Amino acid sequence: MRLFHTADIHIGKRLGNRELSADLREVMLGQILGTAYEKYRPDGLIISGDIFDRSAPSAEAVALFDEILSRAAELRLPVYMISGNHDSAQRISYGRELFRHAGLHISRPYSAESGIYFAECGDIDIALLPYVSMEQVKSCFPEEEIGSMTDAVRVVLERSGLPREGRPCVLAAHQAVGGFGGDPIGTLELVDPEVFLRFAYTALGHFHTPRNAAENVRYCGSPLCYSLNEVTRGRQKYLDIIDIAEDGAVSVEQFPLTPLHESAVISDSIGNILSDKYAPSEDFVYITITENDSGGNNAERISRKFPNYVSISYKLNGVNADVIPTAQAEELTFGELLGGFYKEMCGREIDPALLETAREIFDECRREEENR
Secondary structure, eight states: OEEEEEOOOOBTOEETTEEOHHHHHIIIIIIIIIIIHHHHOOSEEEEESOOBSSSSOOHHHHHHHHHHHHHHHHTTOOEEEEOOTTSOHHHHTTTHHHHHTTTEEEOOOOOTTTOOEEEEETTEEEEEEOOOOHHHHHHHOTTSOOOSHHHHHHHHHHHHTOSOTTOOEEEEEESOBOOSTTOOBTBOOOBOGGGGTTSSEEEEESOSSOEEEETTEEEOOOSSOOSHHHHHHHOOEEEEEEEEOTTSOEEEEEEEEOOSSOEEEEEEOHHHHHSTTSOOOOSEEEEEESSOOSSSOHHHHHHHHOTTOOEEEEEETTEEEEEOOHHHHHHOOHHHHHHHHHHHHHSSOOOHHHHHHHHHHHHHHHHHHHHO
């Protein structure tokens, strides 16, 4: 059995002032469902959440995803996909019963009654666990003692009855899973990877950098670089090819993905940045200005040379400040805006529970304003 694994596509996301549909079309259609498909001929494609960048995607974003799914259908390639924290589980699951007959298997919004949807793929099961929050699981099972995300996910899996006796099961999930040997990843409440060890393989989404959380518990990473952190930690992106042998042995191969536009980091004086020291480029460039001049609007001057710059930071006399293009700021989600502000003020990532509470308050205030 051979499966492709990708995640965190974030269709509809912008970098700087650039819309990424052409970049995503290249990696998803040209490389994953093109070159890689022809080379490996997989039995299925797993998409582990954050399909869209927003819970209410634009018409253009939906159209691009329709292209991706249509190509998979043309190839008769079954698709197994779940909703992530950026997606609306209800929107993602629209038409799921109808699409199932075309080989498109979609997670349903999680509830105690419906449990985890799974599909049979040859000799194995593929289980689809959408993103769940601790509060959501607590509301589903008020009788259970749930004090952490590990408890929450353990309860969800135990109640699911998966894996079935005598059937290897691959799980697609979108959660923050620990197990990186002290690798700092903020203050997210992590899921202990041991809760997944009964599965033959767990194909994770949520973190954008490829990494193993435990044996056969793995993040494939996003198909494109979406942040400075990803660029500095390793900008190469991959498609994971998962092979499961008849004896249950699992091997993973990485297929390198080549973006239309590379990502780069420049830290220098504004004079050097605008000089011949750096060639003009349409790459996604993250710029830090270490010495300023009186030459006028830096963003305007930089955009002539680097039209796809993502951000401009200033580090003058040891003081940091960030500037992002207006169009990019307008495209940020509530979570990204509040999360960025919180990190700037507190020096750490916002706790997901606090963010969810803030989102609920914001949504309630917005509804009251609309009603008025």
